[in-house]
Amino acid sequence: MSKPKVSVIMPAYEHAAFVGAAMDSVFRQTEKSVELLIGDDLSTDGTRNIIHEKAANAPIPVRIIDAVSHRGACAVMNELWEVASGEYVAVLNSDDEFLPNKLERQLAFMEDRPQLVASFTWAEIIGESGERILGDYPGVLFDQKNRSRASWLRKLFFEGNCLCHPTLLARRKEFSYRLDARLCKLPDYELWVRLLASGGEIAVLPERLTRFRIMGKNANASGKTPSTMTLIEHELPVVLDNYTALSSADCLAVFGETGSEPFRRFVAYRCALSLCRAAQAWGIRGLYSLLGEPESRRILRKTGFDETSLYSLAAQYDVFCELPDRMKVYFADTARLTKSKELLAAFSEERTSTCAVLKGYFKAHFPIGERVAVLRFDPSERPCRVSLKRAAIVLASGKELEITPFFHHNGRDELGTIVFDHSDPWFICLLTMEVWALEAVFEGEWE
Numbered sequence: 001m002s003k004p005k006v007s008v009i010m011p012a013y014e015h016a017a018f019v020g021a022a023m024d025s026v027f028r029q030t031e032k033s034v035e036l037l038i039g040d041d042l043s044t045d046g047t048r049n050i051i052h053e054k055a056a057n058a059p060i061p062v063r064i065i066d067a068v069s070h071r072g073a074c075a076v077m078n079e080l081w082e083v084a085s086g087e088y089v090a091v092l093n094s095d096d097e098f099l100p101n102k103l104e105r106q107l108a109f110m111e112d113r114p115q116l117v118a119s120f121t122w123a124e125i126i127g128e129s130g131e132r133i134l135g136d137y138p139g140v141l142f143d144q145k146n147r148s149r150a151s152w153l154r155k156l157f158f159e160g161n162c163l164c165h166p167t168l169l170a171r172r173k174e175f176s177y178r179l180d181a182r183l184c185k186l187p188d189y190e191l192w193v194r195l196l197a198s199g200g201e202i203a204v205l206p207e208r209l210t211r212f213r214i215m216g217k218n219a220n221a222s223g224k225t226p227s228t229m230t231l232i233e234h235e236l237p238v239v240l241d242n243y244t245a246l247s248s249a250d251c252l253a254v255f256g257e258t259g260s261e262p263f264r265r266f267v268a269y270r271c272a273l274s275l276c277r278a279a280q281a282w283g284i285r286g287l288y289s290l291l292g293e294p295e296s297r298r299i300l301r302k303t304g305f306d307e308t309s310l311y312s313l314a315a316q317y318d319v320f321c322e323l324p325d326r327m328k329v330y331f332a333d334t335a336r337l338t339k340s341k342e343l344l345a346a347f348s349e350e351r352t353s354t355c356a357v358l359k360g361y362f363k364a365h366f367p368i369g370e371r372v373a374v375l376r377f378d379p380s381e382r383p384c385r386v387s388l389k390r391a392a393i394v395l396a397s398g399k400e401l402e403i404t405p406f407f408h409h410n411g412r413d414e415l416g417t418i419v420f421d422h423s424d425p426w427f428i429c430l431l432t433m434e435v436w437a438l439e440a441v442f443e444g445e446w447e
Contacts, residue, residue, distance in 0.1 A: 010036065010080075013041040018096075037063045038055075074179040106209065120203075122206055164210065167209065273317060288310065333371045333434060
C-alpha cells in the first residue's frame with residue numbers, strides 16, 4: 001500500500017460531543033490521499049467508543065492509539081507524529097473541524113512554495129453548537145498576513161502567539177515536531193519560536209479552512225481562567241529562552257541591535273522588560289545571570305552596563321506585585337464638556353480621584369463630591385487586562401446609579417475581558433444627564 005500524501009493527527013480527550021464531527025471532517029476531504037491517526041488520552045465520557053465506531057466504517061485508513069494512562073495532549077501529539085507516514089502532517093483537535101477543501105488548498109499552497117517547512121491558515125470561529133461566532137477574538141488574532149521569518153520572530157516576541165495550531169500543515173521530514181511536554185498552555189507557541197529560530201520558513205494561507213471551536217465558560221485549554229493565566233506566566237520564560245540563542249542577523253532583525261553572543265542575550269533580556277510581568281521577571285533574572293559570568297560581565301561593562309545599572313533597572317519592575325497599582329478616575333461637568341472640542345480634552349488632573357489596588361479582584365471607591373457629566377476610569381498606567389464587573393455612581397441620596405453598560409474603552413475585547421496592549425488604558429462613560437456624585441465605585445478583576 002502506498003504511503004498517503006497527508007497524515008492527520010488528532011489527540012482526543014473527553015470530547016464525545018465533538019470527536020465524531022471532527023473525524024467526519026477528515027473523511028470528507030477533497031484530497032483523498034489521507035490517513036487519520038487518532039489517540040484517545042483515556043477519556044471517560046465515551047469518546048473512545050465513538051472513535052472506534054467511526055473508524056470501523058471509515059473511507060480512509062485510520063490508526064488508533066488508546067492510552068492506558070492519561071498523559072496530556074503533548075505526549076499524545078508527539079507519539080502520533082512519530083508514527084505518521086505521510087509526506088505532510090496536519091493537526092486537528094478533536095473538538096475542531098476541517099472544511100472539505102482544507103487539505104487540498106493548503107497542499108497546493110505549500111507545493112507552490114518549496115521553501116516552506118510549515119504553513120497555517122485563517123480560522124472560522126464557532127461555538128459549542130457549531131454556530132459561527134463573529135467578533136474580535138480569536139478570529140482577528142489568527143488573521144495574520146505573511147511576513148519574513150525574522151518578522152515572525154519579532155511579532156511572536158512582542159505580541160505573543162498568533163498562529164492557530166489546528167491549521168498547521170508541515171513537511172514531515174523537514175519539520176522537527178516535538179512539543180515540550182513540560183508545557184500545558186504554551187507548547188505550540190514554544191514550538192513556533194523554536195522552529196523559526198532554527199531557520200524554518202513558514203507562511204499563512206489567508207483562507208478560513210479550519211473551524212476552531214470556542215467553548216462557553218472558558219472551557220478551552222486556552223480559556224482565560226485564573227489557573228490558565230497563572231500557568232502561562234510560568235511557561236512564558238521557556239518560550240522566551242529560544243530568543244537567547246538567535247544568530248547575529250536574527251537578533252538585529254528582531255531587536256534592532258546585535259553584537260557578541262553575551263550582548264545578544266543582553267538585548268533579548270532588556271527587550272523583555274517592555275512585556276508582561278512574567279517576561280520582565282525572566283529578563284531581570286537573565287541580566288543577573290549575565291553579570292554572574294566573568295566574560296559576559298566584562299563585555300557588558302564596556303557598554304556601560306554594570307551592577308549599579310542592574311540595581312537601578314531592577315528596582316523599576318515590581319514583577320512580584322509587592323506594590324499596589326494606581327487606578328484613577330477623571331470627571332468633568334457639562335460646562336467643561338461643552339467647552340472641549342474632543343471628549344478626552346474635557347478631563348484634567350484638577351478633577352481626579354486615585355485608589356491603590358493590588359493585582360486580582362478589586363472594589364475601588366473614588367470620592368468625587370461634584371457635578372458630573374462624564375467619567376473616565378484608568379485601571380492602570382501600563383498594559384493590563386481588566387474584567388469590569390460593575391461601575392456605579394453614588395448619588396447625594398445614597399442611591400447608586402448603575403453605569404456599567406454605558407462605558408466604551410480603548411482596548412480590545414477577548415470574551416468579556418478587556419485587554420490593553422498600551423500604557424494609557426481607559427474606560428469612558430458619557431452620562432445622559434449631569435448628576436451630583438458623592439463617589440464612583442468600580443468592581444472587577446485586574447491583572
